[in-house]
Amino acid sequence: MDEIQALPEVLADRVELLPDILRKSKADSTCSKYEYAFMRWRNWALSNQLGSDEILPAKAFPVALYLLSIIQTLKSQHLLFVLFMELNGCMTYMD
Numbered sequence: 001m002d003e004i005q006a007l008p009e010v011l012a013d014r015v016e017l018l019p020d021i022l023r024k025s026k027a028d029s030t031c032s033k034y035e036y037a038f039m040r041w042r043n044w045a046l047s048n049q050l051g052s053d054e055i056l057p058a059k060a061f062p063v064a065l066y067l068l069s070i071i072q073t074l075k076s077q078h079l080l081f082v083l084f085m086e087l088n089g090c091m092t093y094m095d
Helices: 015-024 028-047 060-073 077-094
Strands: none
Touching (some): 060 077
16 A cells, blocks of 8 residues: 555556456456455465465465465365466466
8 A cells, every 4th residue: 555655646546447457457267266366365364364464465485384284285286286376376466
């Protein structure tokens, strides 16, 4: 939020247009996967008492711990790869 508040008013008014433009830049199914991946990450982070400043932009160490927790529960390496790619896409998309 600080970055938005620091913008000149003429630019700050345009910030609200960004989410819609970003959503339209990807297929609906891709956006749904990114949203799901982000919500999984966010819920895990909050349930493990990480602050909102740790959630986005995501820091490498908490993400590594998140992936470790997934490794411990998944039975398929392919699922880990899929979740990692979705999370990576989500973080790139949201950043």
